[in-house]
Amino acid sequence: MRVLGMISGTSHDGIDVAVVDFDHDLAGDALGARIVHRSSVPYASGLRHRIIEALPPAPVGFDVVCELDTEIGQAFAAAAKQAIEDTGGVDVVCTHGQTVFHWVEGGRALGTLQLGQPAWIAEATGATVVSDVRAADIAAGGQGAPLVPLLDVRLLASATQDGAVAAALNLGGIANVTVCRPEADPVAWDIGPANALVDAVVTDAPGGATFDRDGELAARGTAVPMLLEALLDSPYFTQPAPKSTGKELFNLGFVRSALARAGVEPSLPDLVATLTELSAVSVSDAVRDAGVEVLVASGGGVRNPVLMRRLGELLPGVRIVTSDALGVPSDHKEAVAFALIGWATVHGLPGNVASCTGAAGPRVLGRISHASPPPPPIASWPETLVFER
Template sequence: MKVLGMISGTSHDGIDTAVVDFRLEDGALFGTVEHGGSIPYPPELRSRLVAALPPSQTTLAEVCELDTLIGQAFAEAAAAAIAQTGGVDLVASHGQTVFHWVDGGHALGTLQIGQPAWIAERTGAPVVSDIRIRDITAGGHGAPLVSYLDVLLLAGLPGVPAALNLGGIANMTVVRAATDTYAYDIGPANALIDSVVVQSGANELGYDRDGAIAASGRVDRKLLDDLLDDPYYRLPAPKSTGKEHFHGTYIADAIARCGTAPTTADLIATLTELTVQTVARDVRSAGIDRLVVSGGGCRNPVILGGLRSALPGVRLLPSDDFGAPADDKEAIAFALIGWCTAHGVPATIPSATGAREARVLGTLTPGAAPLVLPEPVAEPLTSLTLTSAMALNRPASGS
């Protein structure tokens, strides 16, 4: 079964896509990654989205319009990906998270927009969407769902391996053993950095490319200490967070408390160091000896260099070494979840999300043909082996 996975993450800068052709052999799943890419949101759409996100106030009318416009953007991104790979059997769309409701350390609800009917109409393929909420109904956080992919990819590695995703939010899956796994959101990776870059106009790309701005600044130690004192970091795993907590006003409030006036470069350097220190602290406390890194942040040499310096006994590896290109790993994870949903396979790790039990995820929207699902897979998956065929059909990325 060939599945297209799609997601726009916490940085809300565009739509990541990955097409994976899966086959099952004796409980082991194999996947060939045929496509990976990212399509930026149109600037005016991204601006509207940013203006509607917490802590800003919005209207149901605006949410309805964004749901449609983002759904149409996802539909065009899906069509572009499918055109490069000759068709897919299923699309799994995460959509765009606009709110993740956490109260008292518990996730109570979550909202992803990007109406899947537009994708089904544009491509003719059935669509799995609304993927996080079922885990929340079972007592979980609905995050980090990439932990299911992590456990399959890291199965059998010696020592204490972990997978670190440096997206808008940094999340980590620690795999001590097949029955001893946990995962959680550490805190901001790129979310706060990107927010400052966008608000200041420091880079028209909307992010600190190659960490150049951070490298030109100096860390404001007083501000850094204040940010590190956030109570979120002291909460036990599993836990989840997002732009509801770590947003632009969050930074302004911290600066006001400290009475400092950092330059844009110094502020970005400080927020970059915040990512390094929060991640390194958790890696050390977990006794991790091998860290498999993915996400946009792994392309930032200031973050990666800071982690290597802070973690001299830890081997850092790109997820590319495991067949999951670092820029495409989350989209691959949702392609995997889509395959699992179609085959009736629960695609969550309860110890990672905090749920009572694993659940089959998502809601299905039929495509152009009658909805016909494959035979259910009765036994849990034991492993996943990924290989990439993208060198032939994907241009090199500069970020």
């Protein structure tokens, strides 16, 4: 079965796409996977601006929500259609859409909203579409995030079989981690900001940039200790897992509040250096506290040499590699994960990992728009997932 996974993350910069061929070997109880296509499609600048302008704490009406739901859906549909033309067709599309609000109170996720009307994708592709993948986990008492542990626990299986404590770290807008220990249930949570705050201050500054390309600004600056202390003072960092967060908390207002409390006015390079250090310190603290020995990193943050260097310095003795070493491109791991979720959903298999999200149990995720009869259900997950390299 060929599945197209699509996601736009908390950086709101565009759509990551991965087409994966899955081959279920019933005799060997293994699921083979071959990534046949991957791409990133930037949002049109006007749409990206509208998304950013509509994010909390901005007040928006249902008219704006309706318009964005349509326009994002059309953007996803166009990206899906192009991927299908490039690869010769798919059976299923799993779309994450664009998160615009993740409702958390008192450490509990109460709801989540992803925009990107799937009807546009179904109409453009003629494929079965899986969408709204987080809601079922939240309804079962979970955080609705992270959902990538479905892939992570399978990628890390060989390391834990060797007796190591292994973790998969995603450095997107928000940093999340999945920790796997031998003979124990995996755990996962959102650590805090990876690129979100840097993106916010760079986008807000004159010049037209939207992120710190190759860590150039951070490399030119110096972290400001008083500001770093104010940023780390957020209660979120000390909340126990499972927990989830987003730009509802870690946004430009969060930075401005910390600047006011610290009483400093740093240059843009110093501010970016401080926010990069915040990501490095919060991530390394979480990884160290979990006793991780092998760390597999992915996401846009792996392209930031300043962030990756600091993680290496703060985590001596931890072997750090990227997911590319395991056969999954670091820039598109989340898109691959949602392809896997889509495969699971249409086969009637759970797509959440309850010990990671805090849900009452495993749940089949998402809503299905059928363009063709569904495949027969599978009784249980295959024992192994093997990516062709």
